[in-house]
Amino acid sequence: MLTENGCPKTALSIRDALEALEGRWKLLILFALSSGPRRFRQLSVEVAGITDKVLSKELKAMEMNQLIRRQVFDTFPPTVEYSITEHGASLDKVLEELHYWGLAHRVKIIGK
Template sequence: MLSNGKCPKNILSIKDALEAVEGRWKLLILFSLSTGTKRFKELGREVSWITDKTLSRELKLLESNKLITRKVFDTFPPAVEYTITEHGKSLEKVIEELHYWGLAHRKEVLGK
C-alpha cells in the first residue's frame, strides 16, 4: 500500500480477486458446487461447519460477484438451487492448486 492509501496498479487485480473469494467459506462453497448444482441444505451438509445464516450471506456475496447463480422454483416450500457460473468455473484450477498446496502444507507443518 502506498502512503497515499492507493494500491499500485499491478496489485489491484490480486486485490480484486481476493475480495471476490475472501473469507473462510467461499472457496469451500465453490469447490462443493464444482461437482454440480446443489440445494441450500445440500451445501450446508457438504460445508458442515457453516451456519445457515453464514451460508446464506456467503451465497449472496458469491452471486453478487457472478461466481454462482441462484434459481428459485415455484413450489411449496420454495426450492432454491445454486450452480457455479462459467466465471466461477474459471477458479477451478486455482482451487485445485490450493488443494494440493494445502496437502503439502499439512504434511510440512503437521507431519500428516
C-alpha cells in the same frame, strides 16, 4: 516467476481476487458446487462447520460477484437451487493450486 518484480498492477489483480473470495468459505462452497447444483440444506451439510447465517450471507455475496447462480423453481413448495457459473468455474485452477499446496502444507506443518 510472476511475482518476482512485485508490480502494483499484479498486486491490484490479486487484491481484486482476494476481495471477491474473502474468507474461508467461498472457495469451499464453490468446490462443493463444482460437482453439481445444490440446495441450501445440502450445502450446509457439505460445507462442514458453516452456520446457516454465514452460508446465506456468503451465497448472496457470491451471487453478486456472479460466481454462482440462484434459481427458484415453480414447485410446491418452491425450491431453490444454487449452481456454479462459468465465471465461478474459472476458479478451478486456483482451487487446484490450493489443493496441491494444502497437501504439501499438511505434510510440512500439521505433519500427516
